[in-house]
Amino acid sequence: MLEMMVAELNNNEHRHCNLMPTDNSNRTVQQLADRETSSDVEQVIIGRTKEKQKILSILSESITEEMVILPIYGIGGIGKTTLAQLVFNDPKFQDYTRVWVYVSQEFNLNKIGNSIITQLTDKISNIPTKQMLHKRLKELFDGKSILIVLDDLWEENPKELDKMKVMLGLGLGSKVIIVTTRDGGLARKFCSPAVAPYKLETLTVNECWTIIKQKADFEDRIDQEQLEHIGREIATKCGGVALAAQSLGYMLNGMRSDEWESVRDSHIWNLSTSVGHEVLASLQLSYSHMSAWLKLCFSYCAIFRKGQTIAKYDLIHQWIALGFVEQSRIFDSMQLCENYVTQLLGMSFLQYSKIPWVSYNTRRQIYYILHDA
Numbered sequence: 041m042l043e044m045m046v047a048e049l050n051n052n053e054h055r056h057c058n059l060m061p062t063d064n065s066n067r068t069v070q071q072l073a074d075r076e077t078s079s080d081v082e083q084v085i086i087g088r089t090k091e092k093q094k095i096l097s098i099l100s101e102s103i104t105e106e107m108v109i110l111p112i113y114g115i116g117g118i119g120k121t122t123l124a125q126l127v128f129n130d131p132k133f134q135d136y137t138r139v140w141v142y143v144s145q146e147f148n149l150n151k152i153g154n155s156i157i158t159q160l161t162d163k164i165s166n167i168p169t170k171q172m173l174h175k176r177l178k179e180l181f182d183g184k185s186i187l188i189v190l191d192d193l194w195e196e197n198p199k200e201l202d203k204m205k206v207m208l209g210l211g212l213g214s215k216v217i218i219v220t221t222r223d224g225g226l227a228r229k230f231c232s233p234a235v236a237p238y239k240l241e242t243l244t245v246n247e248c249w250t251i252i253k254q255k256a257d258f259e260d261r262i263d264q265e266q267l268e269h270i271g272r273e274i275a276t277k278c279g280g281v282a283l284a285a286q287s288l289g290y291m292l293n294g295m296r297s298d299e300w301e302s303v304r305d306s307h308i309w310n311l312s313t314s315v316g317h318e319v320l321a322s323l324q325l326s327y328s329h330m331s332a333w334l335k336l337c338f339s340y341c342a343i344f345r346k347g348q349t350i351a352k353y354d355l356i357h358q359w360i361a362l363g364f365v366e367q368s369r370i371f372d373s374m375q376l377c378e379n380y381v382t383q384l385l386g387m388s389f390l391q392y393s394k395i396p397w398v399s400y401n402t403r404r405q406i407y408y409i410l411h412d413a
């Protein structure tokens with residue numbers, strides 16, 4: 041997402057988007073601090089109940105097989121990972137051994153195998169050879185009922201996919217594999233023969249509006265009547281994509297009604313007409329409203345790989361060392377950086393790591409970048 045945004049920004053009115061702070065921000069330090077109170081990083085999920093039930097029923101019909109693979113596919117930011125999490129955490133799977141693997145564009149079977157072993161043993165695994173990896177996985181899989189989510193699969197090479205199937209199919213026991221991917225073709229190829237891949241549809245305008253209201257603290261506003269129709273029009277522009285609604289809602293929080301109107305009427309919506317352009321436009325809008333300092337800190341995140349897990353305080357120290365943090369008499373650099381992180385999380389530009397195990401002190405210190413739309 042970040043690469044795409046920077047590329048788009050460079051092509052458009054933000055041609056001069058360079059890495060030095062400019063003074064185009066109308067947000068003060070105090071405004072930034074005010075936003076900190078709404079650090080609702082654990083997001084409330086709107087809708088998707090039927091979708092979750094459908095997936096659970098597809099799975100329960102096929103669970104007699106040794107291994108069932110069900111891909112969920114759909115455009116970026118629509119909520120595939122979120123839906124997979126809902127299924128992952130459902131009580132139906134409470135007796136299962138559960139493993140969550142973030143696959144990403146860099147497909148590496150060895151890494152996937154080691155990630156599974158690490159989660160099953162609670163010890164970091166770095167087994168170098170395929171033979172040893174398979175031996176260990178077989179031992180660990182034997183006799184268990186296992187649910188594995190392979191989140192964000194891009195690999196199309198059928199040979200690699202077959203090798204992964206072999207690896208996942210090791211050992212005796214029942215296995216449920218849920219895969220999330222954007223690619224319908226890949227979903228069909230990787231799916232178990234007995235099931236059809238699940239296409240996740242966009243959210244309704246109403247659902248997008250509910251997300252926006254929630255992120256914008258709409259219920260606390262006294263000008264609700266004025267905002268309602270503008271907000272609904274903005275919700276229409278989200279193209280049913282949750283990520284767009286999340287980031288727009290966060291941006292609209294605290295804005296006056298005329299500012300809501302200018303978001304609705306922004307020329308950014310017309311910059312492209314390609315499929316999914318609404319998402320990119322929403323993210324560009326959010327980006328354009330960031331303070332110059334926050335833009336700088338966010339742009340710096342381009343040095344990380346898509347989906348890379350980042351230790352929060354490492355990132356903060358890098359921002360400070362590079363002079364990317366504004367000077368303030370009220371807040372120290374750490375407080376400002378905490379606030380930057382809160383804002384990037386609020387806009388879904390950063391997300392909490394979904395990796396259930398970590399080698400750091402606390403899980404709360406870890407984030408990963410979402411370059412996903």
Ligand SMILES: Nc1ncnc2c1ncn2[C@@H]1O[C@H](COP(=O)(O)OP(=O)(O)O)[C@@H](O)[C@H]1O
Nearest residue numbers: 083085086116117118119120121122282283388
């Ligand atoms: N139904 C929903 N209600 C509220 N927020 C959602 C919903 N679905 C997804 N989100 C949020 O939208 C963002 C993108 O969702 P995600 O599941 O990562 O999309 P995908 O995996 O399809 O790219 C995340 O911040 C997520 O929390």
Ligand SMILES: [Mg+2]
Nearest residue numbers: 120121192220
């Ligand atoms: Mg995802």
